[in-house]
Amino acid sequence: MGKIKNEVYEKVFDQVDAMWEEEVSFLQTLGRYPSTLGNEREIQEHLAGVLERDLNLKVEKLIPEPEKLAAHPGFSKPEWSYEDRPVVVGKYEAEGEKKGKSVIFQGHIDVVSPEPLSKWNYDPWGAEIIGPRMYGRGIADMKSGVAAMIYALKAVQKAGVKLANDVTIKTVTEEECTGNGALAAIEAGYRADAALIPEPLGQKALVGQVGVIWVRIKVSGLGAHTERADQAVNAIVKSYPMVNALLDYEKELNSRPKHKVFGDHPHPLNINIGKIHAGDWPSTVPSESTIEARVGFNPGVNPGDVKKDLEAFLLTAAQKDEWLKDNPPEISFYGFHAEGFTLDPDQEFIHVLKEAHRMNEKDSLGYGTFTGTTDARFYNLYYDIPATCYGPTGANLHGPDEWVDLDSVKRVTKTYAAFLLKWCQYQE
Ligand SMILES: [Zn+2]
Incomplete structure (x- = not known):
């Protein structure tokens, strides 16, 4: 049994390796969309297409409606329109008898402005690769995580493994200013037993944020x-x-x-x-x-x-x-x-992430806190859905010459794939 199980993991990890060049160029494509506030439609159309065509997910594009969300305690007041700025949700529904638990993977595709451009040594929309790093605005925060979560599910599928519970992939807007993109998608009914957000926090699990x-x-x-x-x-x-x-x-x-x-x-x-x-x-x-x-x-x-x-x-x-x-x-x-939140790491969701992490990293899973906010707050505070951030290693978020370490992206992709196999389980 243990042996067979390992073979499944090996098969899936091999798929991540086999698709690695494809994943890198997918990340470059994402990095070349200048998806600042108000300019998210094109990247979202692209992602909706990928989720529908390549991953066979049931895709919905939804537009946040402030008047419907206004009474929610997590709602933030925007001063801009949501027209033409969809949130994208793709759903994999497990066939047959369900086992394991369901999960949401969620990444934001909105990025902050790269100004002042004169401070950059690289084109912020060039997704240039120099040695082990890829440079660009939003490459670390958090298009690399978006690539990792999509390729984790894709690797499971390509390996011919059928997950035994549902996976929802969300690419959201508004993370950098209100969080209303994430809120709208949860309010639309896209919920699960846990949520993972691949913010670039360096392979640590987030247990608290301000x-x-x-x-x-x-x-x-x-x-x-x-x-x-x-x-x-x-x-x-x-x-x-x-x-x-x-x-x-x-x-x-x-x-x-x-x-x-x-x-x-x-x-x-x-x-x-x-x-x-x-x-x-x-x-x-x-x-x-x-x-x-x-x-x-x-x-x-x-x-x-x-x-x-x-x-x-x-x-x-x-x-x-x-x-x-x-x-x-x-x-x-x-x-x-x-609002800020804290998360108790002593629960099954984090234990499963810890096991998945250990399969791809030398050290055991560490915990981190964040002196900023992330969309993980909505799940933890208002829906009783445990949510953490775990993602690649990067630097200069919101600053000039933002970069991500590509090898960490690959390891996170494998850890996410392992998490899927453990948490959602699969048909033997
Ligand atoms: Zn972010």
């Missing part, structure tokens, strides 16, 4: 020509107290007792001042300045409470400024309204 919100602070000044600048109030200058208040709030957050899942982390809660827009002419005093920031906070804290707390903190800081006291900044929130 919560995230976005805030917008609009500071008003009193605009004028520079000749009257002494009577004007410069909105850029008046932004400084708000920038400093954000930095103070970050200090304050990190001075509170650390959540136990981040006990070893030196600075888990980060505030990123990501955008500042003001002024349009060197000789005009700007009358408006808008700051946008991303705020991280502990698991177990309601994002709505953080918003109230932060707003009060900023308005208190504004009181200390002569101008802002009487002209308080406008504070609003959009995008991420994401």
Whole structure:
């Protein structure tokens, strides 16, 4: 029995090896779609075609409907349309008597902007291979994981193995700004006994992540020509107290007792001042300045409470400024309204992943935490579906010269294939 079982795994791993060049060029194709916010349709059409034709899955393309999701506690408010930006779901339905358990593999295909392009040594949309690495925006985060999860299922199929339970593959939008793509697909009924998300966390299983919100602070000044600048109030200058208040709030957050899942982390809660827009002419005093920031906070804290707390903190800081006291900044929130979560690694789902991992890696499975957010939160927080992230090794996510280690992509593909055989089981 043990012997036969090993043969099945060997057969499937051999398929991953045999299709490796194909998988690499598939990843290059994905990397060459500039799938930033609003530009996801083409890559999604391509993926829907692959899932339908090559993997024989039942494919649905669905468009998130904010009005239907708005009442959900995990919903984040977008400021853009979902028209022409489908989420793609492909479903493999096991035939015959079911054994094992079902699983969802989910990857996001939206990527952040590669700007400033001048900082890149490689074409962000070139998917160039140099030595063991492939470079490009979104190559690590997380098109490599998308390739791995698709080729894991494909290798099982090509090896002629019939899985004994259902596999759902989702390629989602909106991961980098709201998570509403993932939420829409779960709300549409695509659920399972567990979910795996191949974020590039270096072959570790994610057991905790922070919560995230976005805030917008609009500071008003009193605009004028520079000749009257002494009577004007410069909105850029008046932004400084708000920038400093954000930095103070970050200090304050990190001075509170650390959540136990981040006990070893030196600075888990980060505030990123990501955008500042003001002024349009060197000789005009700007009358408006808008700051946008991303705020991280502990698991177990309601994002709505953080918003109230932060707003009060900023308005208190504004009181200390002569101008802002009487002209308080406008504070609003959009995008991420994401709660953090923790996951108990002592459960069957993680044990099975650990066994699959051990078949392809030298060390036993380690656990990781993430000081950002991922779509895994929806499954864990609202649907009682255990979900973790486990994926390839990469670097410079959201920065210039993002890359993925191709050999890690191959190992993750095999680990995912082994996970499928163990978790879903198969017809002998
Ligand atoms: Zn990602």
